[in-house]
Amino acid sequence: xxxxxxxxxxxxxxxxxxxxxxxxxxxxxxxxxxxxxxxxxxxxxxxxxxxxxxxxxxxxxxxxxxxxxxxxxxxxxxxxxxxxxxxxxxxxxxxxxxxxxxxxxxxxxxxxxxxxxxxxxxxxxxxxxxxxxxxxxxxxxxxxxxxxxxxxxxxxxxxxxxxxxxxxxxxxxxxxxxxxxxxxxxx
Amino acid sequence: xxxxxxxxxxxxxxxxxxxxxxxxxxxxxxxxxxxxxxxxxxxxxxxxxxxxxxxxxxxxxxxxxxxxxxxxxxxxxxxxxxxxxxxxxxxxxxxxxxxxxxxxxxxxxxxxxxxxxxxxxxxxxxxxxxxxxxxxxxxxxxxxxxxxxxxxxxxxxxxxxxxxxxxxxxxxxxxxxxxxxxxxxxx
DNA sequence: ACACTCATGTAACAGGTTACATGATTAC
DNA sequence: GTAATCATGTAACCTGTTACATGAGTGT
Numbered sequence: 001x002x003x004x005x006x007x008x009x010x011x012x013x014x015x016x017x018x019x020x021x022x023x024x025x026x027x028x029x030x031x032x033x034x035x036x037x038x039x040x041x042x043x044x045x046x047x048x049x050x051x052x053x054x055x056x057x058x059x060x061x062x063x064x065x066x067x068x069x070x071x072x073x074x075x076x077x078x079x080x081x082x083x084x085x086x087x088x089x090x091x092x093x094x095x096x097x098x099x100x101x102x103x104x105x106x107x108x109x110x111x112x113x114x115x116x117x118x119x120x121x122x123x124x125x126x127x128x129x130x131x132x133x134x135x136x137x138x139x140x141x142x143x144x145x146x147x148x149x150x151x152x153x154x155x156x157x158x159x160x161x162x163x164x165x166x167x168x169x170x171x172x173x174x175x176x177x178x179x180x181x182x183x184x185x186x187x
Numbered sequence: 188x189x190x191x192x193x194x195x196x197x198x199x200x201x202x203x204x205x206x207x208x209x210x211x212x213x214x215x216x217x218x219x220x221x222x223x224x225x226x227x228x229x230x231x232x233x234x235x236x237x238x239x240x241x242x243x244x245x246x247x248x249x250x251x252x253x254x255x256x257x258x259x260x261x262x263x264x265x266x267x268x269x270x271x272x273x274x275x276x277x278x279x280x281x282x283x284x285x286x287x288x289x290x291x292x293x294x295x296x297x298x299x300x301x302x303x304x305x306x307x308x309x310x311x312x313x314x315x316x317x318x319x320x321x322x323x324x325x326x327x328x329x330x331x332x333x334x335x336x337x338x339x340x341x342x343x344x345x346x347x348x349x350x351x352x353x354x355x356x357x358x359x360x361x362x363x364x365x366x367x368x369x370x371x372x373x374x
Numbered sequence: 375a376c377a378c379t380c381a382t383g384t385a386a387c388a389g390g391t392t393a394c395a396t397g398a399t400t401a402c
Numbered sequence: 403g404t405a406a407t408c409a410t411g412t413a414a415c416c417t418g419t420t421a422c423a424t425g426a427g428t429g430t
Contacts, residue, residue: 060409098219102269104341
C-alpha cells in the first residue's frame with residue numbers, strides 16, 4: 001500500500017500529472033521507490049475516486065493537455081494515519097546475492113563481468129547523487145540563516161542515505177570481485 | 188522469477204522439504220531473499236511438474252512424513268542459464284524513506300520513535316549476522332589449508348554484504364535521528 | 375487443556391510487470 | 403521521414419500477501 005503514500009508525498013512536495021509523477025519516480029523519489037506509469041495511473045484513478053486527491057485540467061500549448069493532481073484533505077489524513085502506524089523493517093531482495101551463492105555450483109569466475117557491470121551502475125548512481133547533492137544542498141551562502149526547513153533537510157537526509165548505500169555497495173562489490181578472482185582458471 | 192532460482196540454489200546447497208526451505212528463508216537465505224511457505228509450495232509444485240526438481244517421500248518417526256526435493260538436470264540447466272543472463276541492478280523500496288520525506292508535511296519529531304525501532308531491528312540483525320559469521324566462518328585453526336572452497340567463500344562474501352548493509356543502515360539511521368531532533372518542539 | 379513445532383496445502387486478493395494502443399508536437 | 407518527448411490509458415499475466423484449513427506429536 002505504500003505506493004499510495006509515496007505518490008501523496010510527491011504531490012505534497014509539488015502537484016503534477018501522472019506523467020510528471022512517472023518521471024519523478026525515475027529520479028528523486030525513484031532513489032527509494034520505483035513505479036511505472038501504468039501503476040501510477042491506476043493508483044491516481046483510485047485515489048481520485050476515493051476523494052484523496054483533486055484533479056484540474058490544465059490546457060497546454062505545444063503539448064497535450066494534462067491533468068494536474070493535488071492532495072485533498074482526506075489524502076492528507078490518510079498519509080498522517082500511515083505515518084503514525086509502525087512499519088516492519090523491510091524485507092530485502094538481492095538477485096545478485098542469489099547469483100553469487102549459485103555461482104558455487106557453476107563457474108564462479110563467469111560472474112566477474114556481471115559484478116563489474118553492477119559496480120559500474122552503482123558508481124554512476126553515486127556520481128549522480130553527489131551531483132544532485134552539490135546542486136540542491138550545496139548551500140554556498142547559507143550558514144546560519146533562520147529556522148531549519150523540514151522539507152529540504154528531510155530530502156537531504158534521504159539523499160545521504162542513498163549516497164551511503166551506493167558507497168557501501170561499491171565497497172562490497174570490490175570484496176565480491178576479490179573473492180571471485182580466487183576461483184579464476186589457472187589458480 | 189528469481190524465487191525459482193533462490194530455491195534451486197538452496198536445494199543445491201542441501202536438499203530439503205518445503206517446510207525446511209521456508210525455515211531457511213527466515214534465516215540464511217532470508218538475509219537477501221524472503222518467501223513464505225505458501226509461495227514456496229506453489230513454486231515447488233511448478234518446478235516439479237516441469238521436471239526441474241525430483242521428489243522423494245521421506246517417512247519420519249515422531250513427526251509427519253515429508254517430501255524431500257532435490258535439483259534435477261533441467262533445474263541445474265535453468266540455473267546455469269539464469270546465471271549467464273545479465274540482471275538489472277535492482278530497484279529499491281524503502282518505506283521508511285517515504286515516511287521521512289512525508290514527515291515534512293506532518294510532525295517530523297513524531298517519527299523519532301519509529302526510526303529508533305528500526306535502528307534496534309538493524310542492530311539486532313547485525314549482532315545476529317556477526318554471531319553467524321563467528322560460528323560458521325571463524326576459522327580458528329584453518330590458515331592456509333588446501334584450495335579455496337567456493338560454496339563456503341561465496342556464502343561468506345554474501346554474509347559480509349549483509350553485515351556491511353546493516354552497519355550502513357545503523358549509521359544512516361543515526362544521521363536521520365540527529366536530523367529529526369532539530370525539529371523537536373521547543374527548538 | 376493449551377500452546378508449539380513439524381508438515382502440507384487451498385483460495386482470494388493486492389500489487390507489480392509486460393505488452394499493446396493512441397495521438398500530438400518538436401528536433402534532426 | 404524518423405525519432406524523441408509529452409501525455410494517458412487498457413488488458414493480461416505473474417508474484418506476493420493474507421486468511422483459512424488440517425492433522426500428528428511434544429512439552430507444560
